[in-house]
Each structure stands twice: as C-alpha cells, then as structure tokens.
Amino acid sequence: MVEETYQDENISDDGDKKVTRRNFLGMIWIGLGGIAALELGGMVLAYMKPRLAEGDFGSILTVGPIDDFPPGSVTPVTNGKFYLSRLKDGGFLAIYQKCTHLGCSVPFVQTEGKFICPCHNSQFDDTGELLNPPAPRPLDLFPVLIEDGIVKVDTGKIISRNHFDPSQVVYA
Amino acid sequence: MKKPDIKIPKRTFIEHLQDSFRPEKLPTDDRGRMRMVLDNLIFHIHPPKIPERTLRWTYTWGLGGISAVLFGVLVVTGLLLEMNYTPSPPQAYLDVIDLRTDIWFGDLIRNLHHWSGNFMVVVVTLHLLRVFFTGSYRPPRQFNWIIGMAMLLLVLAANFTGYLLPWDQLAFWAITVGTSLISYIPVAGPFISRMLLGGPEVGSQTLLSFYSMHISFIPIALVMLMSFHSWKIRKDGGGLSIPKGLEEGEMTEVKKVTTIPHLVRRELVCTVTVLAILFVWSALVSAPLEGIANPDVSPNPAKAPWYFMGLQELLLHFHPLIGAIIIPGIALVALLLLPFYDSDDQSTGIYFRSRKGRYMTIMAVVWAVVLVPLWIILDEFVFFWTEWLPGWSPLISNGLIPLGIVLLALFILDRVSKHWLDSNYEERILTLFSFLFVSLVILTIIGIFFRGPGMNLYWPWNMPSAHPV
Numbered sequence: 001m002v003e004e005t006y007q008d009e010n011i012s013d014d015g016d017k018k019v020t021r022r023n024f025l026g027m028i029w030i031g032l033g034g035i036a037a038l039e040l041g042g043m044v045l046a047y048m049k050p051r052l053a054e055g056d057f058g059s060i061l062t063v064g065p066i067d068d069f070p071p072g073s074v075t076p077v078t079n080g081k082f083y084l085s086r087l088k089d090g091g092f093l094a095i096y097q098k099c100t101h102l103g104c105s106v107p108f109v110q111t112e113g114k115f116i117c118p119c120h121n122s123q124f125d126d127t128g129e130l131l132n133p134p135a136p137r138p139l140d141l142f143p144v145l146i147e148d149g150i151v152k153v154d155t156g157k158i159i160s161r162n163h164f165d166p167s168q169v170v171y172a
Numbered sequence: 173m174k175k176p177d178i179k180i181p182k183r184t185f186i187e188h189l190q191d192s193f194r195p196e197k198l199p200t201d202d203r204g205r206m207r208m209v210l211d212n213l214i215f216h217i218h219p220p221k222i223p224e225r226t227l228r229w230t231y232t233w234g235l236g237g238i239s240a241v242l243f244g245v246l247v248v249t250g251l252l253l254e255m256n257y258t259p260s261p262p263q264a265y266l267d268v269i270d271l272r273t274d275i276w277f278g279d280l281i282r283n284l285h286h287w288s289g290n291f292m293v294v295v296v297t298l299h300l301l302r303v304f305f306t307g308s309y310r311p312p313r314q315f316n317w318i319i320g321m322a323m324l325l326l327v328l329a330a331n332f333t334g335y336l337l338p339w340d341q342l343a344f345w346a347i348t349v350g351t352s353l354i355s356y357i358p359v360a361g362p363f364i365s366r367m368l369l370g371g372p373e374v375g376s377q378t379l380l381s382f383y384s385m386h387i388s389f390i391p392i393a394l395v396m397l398m399s400f401h402s403w404k405i406r407k408d409g410g411g412l413s414i415p416k417g418l419e420e421g422e423m424t425e426v427k428k429v430t431t432i433p434h435l436v437r438r439e440l441v442c443t444v445t446v447l448a449i450l451f452v453w454s455a456l457v458s459a460p461l462e463g464i465a466n467p468d469v470s471p472n473p474a475k476a477p478w479y480f481m482g483l484q485e486l487l488l489h490f491h492p493l494i495g496a497i498i499i500p501g502i503a504l505v506a507l508l509l510l511p512f513y514d515s516d517d518q519s520t521g522i523y524f525r526s527r528k529g530r531y532m533t534i535m536a537v538v539w540a541v542v543l544v545p546l547w548i549i550l551d552e553f554v555f556f557w558t559e560w561l562p563g564w565s566p567l568i569s570n571g572l573i574p575l576g577i578v579l580l581a582l583f584i585l586d587r588v589s590k591h592w593l594d595s596n597y598e599e600r601i602l603t604l605f606s607f608l609f610v611s612l613v614i615l616t617i618i619g620i621f622f623r624g625p626g627m628n629l630y631w632p633w634n635m636p637s638a639h640p641v
C-alpha cells in the first residue's frame with residue numbers, strides 16, 4: 001500500500017491554524033445551528049409550562065372572614081391543599097400540606113397539636129416549623145392576604161423557608 | 173458481440189416479500205443456512221456463524237433474548253390496553269376497573285403487561301450482572317455496555333411512567349414520592365420536577381405527560397437502542413465474549429457453528445418457555461389495584477415502586493441530597509465508566525475472573541449481608557446524628573457524617589481485600605461491585621418487606637396492614 005500524505009489546507013506551512021473563508025462560513029453555520037437549537041428548546045419549555053385554572057388550586061382563594069378562625073386553631077382548606085393556622089396571638093399562616101421531605105400530604109393531628117407525616121414520620125408544629133426529620137425544612141407557606149376582614153390565600157406562590165420566622169406571620 | 177444470455181427469473185412483489193422473511197425452500201446445507209441469515213430481514217440481526225461455546229445456557233442464561241421477548245409482549249399487550257384507556261383522572265381509574273370486570277380477557281392482558289414490565293426490570297438487571305461477572309463489558313465491547321446502561325435507564329423510565337397510569341392510591345403516592353426525589357437535585361431540581369409534573373403536584377397534567385412518554389417516546393427509543401445493541405454484538409469482536417474455564421489461557425482456535433439451526437432453535441425454545449411461564453403466572457397472580465387516587469390522603473406507609481425501594485431506604489439514612497442524588501449519581505457514573513478503568517481482557521469470559529475472584533465474591537456477599545442490616549439497625553436505634561449535633565445543618569449531620577462512615581467502611585474493605593486477601597486490581601473492583609450490588613438488594617428487600625407504618629421496622633410476619641390515616 002502506498003502511504004498518501006495528506007496536507008490539511010486549513011493548516012498553513014508554519015503549522016498555525018488559519019481561518020479560511022471556508023471554515024469561517026462553517027463556523028457560522030454551526031453557530032446558527034446552535035442558536036436555532038436554543039430557540040427550539042425554549043419553545044418546547046414554554047409550551048410545557050404548567051397552566052393554572054381560575055378559582056382552583058393555584059389561584060387566589062377566598063377562605064372566609066377572620067372570625068371563623070379562633071386563635072390557636074388549625075383548619076384544613078382542602079380545595080387549596082393547605083391548612084390555615086391562626087396562632088395564639090391572632091396571626092395567620094397558610095401552610096401547604098405537601099411534606100417537604102418526599103411530598104406526602106401531611107395531616108394535622110388535633111390531639112397532639114402538630115403535623116405528623118404518615119410517610120416517614122416528619123413532624124411539624126402549628127407554624128409549620130420542623131420538629132422531627134427526615135424532612136429537611138419547615139412546611140412551605142402560601143401568601144395570606146387579609147382584605148376587609150376576609151382571609152384570602154394565593155395558592156399560586158409557594159414560599160419555601162429554612163426556619164420559622166415571626167415575619168412570616170400575617171396579622172389583620 | 174452478443175451478450176451472454178443470463179436468465180433473471182421474474183418474481184412477483186409477493187415473492188420478493190416472502191423472500192425477505194423466508195426462502196422458498198428451507199436450506200439443508202451450511203452455506204444455504206448462512207445465506208438465509210444474511211438475506212433475511214429478521215435473521216440478519218444475527219451473524220451467519222457464531223462461536224459454539226457462546227451457545228452455553230449457563231454462560232448467557234439467555235437473558236438478553238428473554239428481555240427482547242418480554243419487550244414484544246409489552247408492545248402487544250400495551251397496544252391492546254391503550255385502546256381501552258383514557259389518560260385523564262378519574263376516567264383512567266374507571267377504565268382499569270372496566271378492564272377487570274367488563275372486558276373479555278381485560279384482566280389477563282393487564283396482568284401480562286404488568287408482570288412482563290416487572291420481570292423485565294429483573295431480567296435486565298440479571299443481564300447486567302452476567303455481563304459484569306464475565307467481564308464482557310471490556311474493549312472491544314465497551315460501547316455496547318454504555319448502550320446497555322442507557323437501555324436500563326429507559327426500562328426503569330418505562331416502568332416508572334407506567335406505574336402512574338392505573339391512577340390508584342398506590343400509583344399516585346409512589347409517583348409522588350419518586351418524583352420528589354428529583355427536586356433535591358441542586359439548582360435545577362425544583363424546575364425539572366415542576367416541568368415533569370406539569371405543576372407543583374402530581375395531577376391530571378402529570379398523568380397525560382407520563383402516558384405520552386410511556387406509549388411513544390420510551391418504546392421507540394428502546395427499539396432503536398435494541399437494534400443498535402444487537403448490531404454491536406456482531407460488530408464488536410464478532411459475537412458474544414467467549415466463555416473460558418478457569419485455567420484456560422489464550423484461545424487460539426474458536427469453533428464456529430451456523431446460526432441456523434443452533435442459535436435459532438435455542439431462541440425458539442426460550443421464547444416459548446418465557447411465554448408459557450408468563451401466561452400461567454398472569455392467570456394466577458393479579459396486578460395490584462387499590463382505591464382511586466386521593467391527593468389529600470397519603471397511605472401509611474407510602475412506598476415508591478419496588479425497584480426504587482433501595483433508594484427510598486437510603487433516604488431514611490441520609491439527607492436527600494446525599495441519598496437520592498449524590499450516592500446514586502456516583503454509582504451510575506462509576507458503572508458507566510467501568511470499561512475504561514477495567515479494560516484488561518485477560519479474564520474476559522471467565523465467570524468471576526479467577527478462583528480468587530470467586531472466593532472474593534462470596535466474601536463480599538457475606539460482608540454485605542452482615543454489615544448492611546447492622547448499619548440499618550444502628551442508624552435506627554443508636555445513631556441520632558441530628559439530635560447529637562443540634563444546630564448543624566442536616567446536610568452535614570445527617571448527610572456528610574454518615575456518608576463519611578460508609579466511605580471509610582468501603583475503604584477498609586478494599587484495603588482488607590488488597591493486603592490481607594491479596595487480590596489484584598480487577599478482583600478488588602469485582603469485590604467492591606459485588607458488595608455494593610448485594611447492599612442494594614438488601615436495602616431493597618428491607619424497604620419492601622420490613623418497613624411498615626411510619627416507615628418503622630417490623631418483621632414481615634408482624635406487619636400491621638396499611639390503612640390510610
């Protein structure tokens with residue numbers, strides 16, 4: 001067999017890579033291809049974006065007048081998937097029922113006065129603060145809005161937190 | 173000059189078609205049989221001749237072929253099920269009830285689909301073990317190992333997406349727990365999980381997208397990779413790795429036999445046996461179905477699909493970032509790159525590498541059987557990292573510290589096998605792999621059979637029945 005020596009036309013005699021018109025155009029093509037791929041990827045992501053229905057979980061729910069919730073009570077609001085907790089001092093918290101560990105629905109056990117997750121036994125107090133792992137952080141919150149003595153909760157915004165902090169409590 | 177008179181027989185379209193599937197006359201000589209393999213659409217995934225030794229049942233156990241048969245059953249039964257299914261709650265659940273009560277053979281077809289899918293996870297895992305223990309992932313077969321790993325992940329994805337479709341409590345909570353693992357991926361996790369679920373929780377959007385993935389993208393990708401996989405078997409090293417005895421050196425002469433009838437006959441026997449077992453099993457054992465999914469009430473305990481129970485068990489002992497992402501991630505990458513750091517093919521074809529290797533494998537199994545339950549019991553009743561280290565981030569107290577202990581234990585085991593038991597490099601890899609694999613199996617068994625309400629440990633015979641709170 002005859003060895004054929006092959007001279008790469010893109011490498012000049014002194015060994016440097018030089019940009020010829022041909023491979024410059026090639027680079028542009030690749031760049032354009034990359035941009036097109038990004039655009040298409042963006043389209044797919046936008047297309048897959050979750051949609052929300054009005055008046056359902058995910059929108060602003062009207063829960064009821066303040067006086068329906070005595071201080072020191074925790075009331076489940078099933079269509080909003082949260083518990084409205086009114087602390088002893090009259091402040092409100094809307095606590096998302098989804099466990100911060102692996103997503104089970106955490107019931108509030110009235111007799112013990114805390115949230116106990118059935119799945120892996122994480123426990124939370126009436127502010128949602130973590131009492132017992134494996135959950136890594138307190139239960140998530142939804143923003144509470146109080147307008148004219150009516151409690152409303154925005155279930156479209158999930159607030160995750162690392163610790164309970166009095167600034168999270170909403171007062172009338 | 174006159175052209176030589178060659179007669180080309182005229183053939184009809186039907187004859188052409190027939191030829192691609194079967195010849196007019198079955199060949200009786202080896203030459204004809206080899207031609208038939210080459211010319212035939214279905215047979216040509218095989219080479220015309222194969223090394224005789226690779227035919228041994230006790231070498232391959234027919235595991236690749238069995239998964240292909242199961243895949244075929246899944247496609248056919250899946251198509252039938254699709255025709256009676258609406259991927260939208262609550263109709264999805266009602267359709268499954270209909271299958272069980274109103275539709276002729278509906279229950280049988282559902283069972284066949286369910287069991288083939290579950291057996292498939294087992295069979296492909298055994299296939300991975302076979303390839304590992306015979307060293308068949310080494311060059312020149314390294315790329316096929318990677319394709320195989322991709323197919324393993326696809327099989328798991330197919331199973332996982334299918335798990336949600338009955339829309340019962342079991343499905344709903346297994347998928348909730350399973351997808352929550354994803355949100356622990358640093359930075360992008362919550363975003364990916366939201367995209368996958370189509371919202372903050374498992375819901376109708378999740379059902380629809382899992383259904384689409386389950387019936388189109390995943391099976392199509394699997395078919396493509398399966399063809400690639402079997403084509404690579406022919407291309408890399410001319411067939412499977414050749415089994416060798418312990419003391420056998422370099423193989424000089426390899427006896428070859430024709431694919432027809434030797435291999436094809438075995439494949440037929442295997443197919444018929446698998447089908448027979450599958451039908452009997454599916455007629456006798458029903459796929460589970462619980463009450464309709466209720467997003468407000470988690471059953472106690474809520475368990476992931478069984479093949480992820482090992483992972484869920486890890487999560488009881490480690491912070492989720494470590495247990496669900498870092499440990500499995502490292503394990504997966506280490507497995508994927510295996511052919512690149514263990515590439516010496518001297519012992520390829522010998523089960524467990526060498527006599528020492530066999531001894532070390534047994535050793536690793538014994539270690540795992542002793543150490544893993546011990547660790548679980550200690551962690552459950554003696555170690556309370558988070559309480560001992562209040563104020564520390566759980567990522568450290570419940571993550572890095574136990575991880576450190578486990579890594580230290582692995583390191584010690586490896587030193588022991590190197591210095592005291594005198595293993596070489598490939599035997600040490602074998603030992604570690606066997607130890608980790610058996611650990612995964614033990615974790616899975618404990619998760620499935622020993623975890624009851626509140627994820628507390630129970631003896632399987634004392635297990636309180638699961639009731640929603």
Ligand code: FES
Nearest residue numbers: 099101102117120
């Ligand atoms: S999901 Fe609540 S403790 Fe695991």
